[in-house]
Amino acid sequence: MKKAFVLLALLAVIASPAVLPAAAAAPVDLTFWYSWTDKIQENNINLAKMFNETRGKELGIRVTAEYQGTYDELHQKLQAAYVAGKTPSVTVMEIASVRRFAESGVIMPLSPYIERDKIDMDDFFKGLLINCNVGGTWYGLPYLRSTPILYMNATLLKRAGLDPSGPKTWDELAEYCKAIKEKTGAYGITLNSDIWIFEAFMLENGATTLTPDESKSNINSPESRHVFAFFKDLVDKGYVRCVAGEDYGKVFADIMNQKTAMFFDSTADLTYNLELARENGYEINTCFIPSKKTYGVPTGGCNLVLTSRQTDRERDAAWEFIKWMTDSKQAAYAHSYTGYVATRRSVVELPEIRTLYKETPQFKVALDQLEQYGHGRPMNPGYAQVMVEWTAAMDAIWSNGADIGSTLSAADAKITRMNMLGAK
Amino acid sequence: MGNREMEKAMDAYVPLELPMPKAVAIQKLLRRAARAATPYIMVAPAILTLCVFVVYPILYMVWLSAYRWDMIGPMVYVGFGNFAELFSNPDFYLVMGNTFKFMFLTVSVSIVLALLLAVYLKANTRVNALLRSFIFVPYVISMVSVAFIWAWLMNSEYGLLNFMLGKAGMSGVRWLEDAGVAMYSMIIVAVWKGLGYNVIILVSAMHAIPNQLYEAAALDNTRPLRAFFRITLPMISPTLFFLTLMNIIAAFKVFDQVALMTGGGPVNATNTLVFDIYQFGFKFYQLGYASAQGVLLMLLIAVCTAAYFGALSRRVHYGGGA
Amino acid sequence: MTGIELRGVEKAYGGNQPVIENLDLQIEEGSFTVLLGPSGCGKSTILRMIAGLEKETAGEIFINGEDMRGTSPGARGIAMVFQNYALYPTMTVKENIEFGLKNIKVPKAEREARVDEVVRMVGLTEYINRKPQYLSGGQRQRVALARAIVKKPRVFLMDEPLSNLDAKLRAQIRTDLIELHRKLGATFVYVTHDQVEAMSMGTDIVLLEGGKIRQQGTPQSIYSAPRNLFTAQFIGAPPMNVIKAEDLGPGAVSIYKLPRGTASLGFRPEHTVIGDGTGVPKGVDLFRGELVAREILGDHAIYKFKTDLGIVHAKVMSGSIVEYGEWFVGAERKYLYCFDEKGDAII
């Protein structure tokens, strides 16, 4: 009932003739919430400033960008703000949380705006749109999106006599690890219990972490057991080191010290990893995550969404800001500044992007992988709790040597009994 | 007294005639009423604050524990559903086990060590005073600092502890990553932080014991160990009793350390009840479930405190010693 | 009707037996009245009721004719010196003394003058800025006294103020109090269990036991004319020798021509006659006793005899020291006091 009401209100707005007078009397002040620091923070601040100096000045809109910490912290604050009744106008939203906030009416459908301004949705890469749509309505536009890729210390690979362009299949991956360990003494891979990377492994086995209707988990499925076994075998042989917990800190310690040759990480950290490599005197190569039955990667990162509790004037101005931010020129800027994938095909044709791909081909890797093999992420609100179970299973099996069968069946039993994915 | 002054005082002395106020009935009544109301006025600010910020939230939590709610969606009444789910969740028993294990070991080790150190550092020499200050520093600084220092010390690859173990010929320990070891690492850190406070309090309690008792004991040529159990321990038992209770409550509500060092630890090995409540409340947005856990924690603390008072209060010796 | 009067005063703690029952007491204005009695006889309670620190469960208390019901302690025109001095630990000597005057808003100039005068009076001028914990017992006691005097009260109440002092200091302060009382002329109500203090300072002594007055009168009359056995034995050190009449043998009353109904006989130790059994002075009845303890105190000596009739003490002012051994002790008829079974004196 809540969604219908919101749709009606929106249509009324569209009907009004002058959508937005060119030079509105008083400027509209918008707040824009974003996550993460370093390169990503600089990118958000620069884009907001550029908007205020160009499109914003024309339309009389002023945007202030506010840092809100990690995605989890941002979502917590959004809830508190919603309960308190004063949410920001525009915010980034981690793609797996879009459905939960859409169904509870915190964010608004964008479909009416998209139809009105005739936004070419096909220009966006198909893989990125899955997590922008809830029940047939658009709730967000792809902004800073990423996919996981395989990073390699090319210098170590060369020293181990391996082709620096990287392994193509899981078997090659195993051989690479064996060779690196024997030839250089470093670990083949340093892995941490990251559910997002696990989703890629599942996709490559033609499966997903949750069943297509997202009602049950596949943690105890044959594919899942296979993935656990594959890496447990490498860990037992000492070719791969697994660090407990989600936090990346320990992984990077090994990379910087060249104690490991390969690691899975988001393309968003590309510029950071390139810099790190320069600082510590080695070269970084990137390639698709090696395929099992097929290639396959989940997408990640965040969309831009429109919050519901604001006046019509603010809402229209907010939409203008979202439209501008996701336009191909801005998307290109974000892509080259951070390493997040280009979100639209039109971005790739831009001259500055072509030269970028010539100079640093690593930028293109994630894009190619995304085009053919990009998939969405589960959006069931209960998935947050399932992820904790999955991480615990990875910790148990990979870092604490637990038995695969019993751990996975116990976890699956718990997920169903706790009705984590249950209907509302 | 100087006689000369007395002489002079004599002539100046005139009995003081006090103005006896005409006791108007109303005035006295007013004063008596104000007098009766004073205690309530004085207690009001504190009690009001407690009601608004402790009593109301607890009642609200008990009420909320009967609902399933994710803070922004609709509230669904589930009655005892949350409690049923709570008791059917195997992790719950693991978390309870962790909480009691952490509480029991931390408190017992800390108190025993504190007793030993208190006796050892009781004498007021300069060295002792310096050592007492050093031991006290960890209590004064924030748990954030302590957690990061020890997370870095206990780092499997680059930590100092493993380096020292290596030097001593032993193999490195994955302090915070090995499910079996993680909880003991947490206990080491908790004892390291709280020891100073316990030692200082016990030393002061020991200083309050009159020295004649020990002199008398020496005359009866009592062996020092016996003197400790027959004189020192009974005499400091009230302080020890109170201190242990404070330690228990503090150990029960540990959160910072778990959140900062291990986030519940490998495979929930260091997850304690309070951190679990936070996790369910703020990560999984299951406010009803978290409230049910909260109600349970409250009952547990009440039972533990009551049991503690019942069991030990009889053995505490009150009263002076001279 | 000046001075302090208690009419039908009763005091019971909680529901149980009243400590003081239907007490009528007159304290003459300007007198140095001592409330004397063993501990637990209610003397302090009476003092505290006069001070208004404890509420009487029944009866009235008048000070200079005014009914003190409902009047706060501060407004009764009295000052009190406590047994443990009750000095304010966080205030200096000067602030302690000045505190009372400040509360009744005495102007600064007058206050300074009166404080200086009293401080000189008690000889504490050089300790004026010290905190109580740095003073000796005697000095603290004098501060407590100064604090009382400075308020120029009509009545001084004192609750065993000397009990915490050493013997020599106690003797010295006793004479100072007598001197102070004579000079100030105010009414002193002094509580003690030490009969020496009572005899030395009191102009009027009220002997109490179990909340009842056993005798009230001048020290001399209390000493020489005890109206009951309790008074007789309580006053005087060592206490009066008391012998049961029947111990003297059957029909003793008639033989010694004692007043009818005598149950016990008493005589003061200074009237005890010691003899070797020969040359008995007229009118003295002697009986055998063995000297068991001797206290030579310089100007006098005290002898303790064990006789068939119980312990008998003798106080000899001068003369040669009596050797241990068998002696005959007794007392002249005119020094004998007779008491009936109830313990009342038979005059």
Next chain:
Amino acid sequence: MRVQMPAFRRASGGACRTAVNFLIFAVFFIPFYWMFLTAIKNLGQTLQTPPTFWVARAHWENFNRVFEAIPFFSMLKNNAIMTFGIMICQFFTVIPAAYAFARFKFKGGGFLFGLTLATMMIPAQLVFLPLFLMFSKMGMVNSYASLILPWATSPFAIFMLRQAFKQVPQELIEAAKLDNANEWKIIFKLMLPIARPTIITLGLITFILNWNDYFWPFVLTTDNTVRTLPVGITSLNIVDGGVKYHILMAGNLLLVAPVLVVFLFAQKQIIKAFTYMGGK
């Protein structure tokens, strides 16, 4: 004749004693030294195996990185506002309540004191959920009020101060009454000065507990406007992409420094204050 107490001390003599002293010193000093050392190393040096115990050139730029990453001084200000705000509130709620519980017998007095004792047992972690919702509804999340008000009173302080007031001898109160002092004069001129040492100790405890508190500000603040240092330093730890222990330890050092400085200066008072407490 000072009696030497435990057997092992008497039998061991000097040598063993210095060894044990050194052990205590090591256990409680080396972690801080290691923190300081890491704070002045660069990234490479922190990851060196075997770790070095001294650094030729101190990398002070780590501290600049901390100041860039978090608004250090505004957080320090927030810390001060929160802590002293709480101390002031507690001053005005604890003292009158403790005095009333100690000196007055009034109907319901027993019950209210029982309530106070009961709330002493309730940990903050138990009530944060309802309070978070309450403050959200009132739009007070990210405000000083939400950090200070829940701590406006301390049942522990009331309990301790009531003990101190109860130990003032009744004679003093009576002497003051005889000196015509009214109720407020008795409180301010007599009772408070006597209870001053306890009040100072409780003030110190409140300062230490609230200045260092991580949980409450972490839960109740969602951005840096009112966030305090402990929480700020923690966000250093979630710096995306990498283990920057040298920066984390630099931040940690900055967090520890103010409290350490206060402790070094007021060391005697603080230890004496706590010793005084122990005697209760």
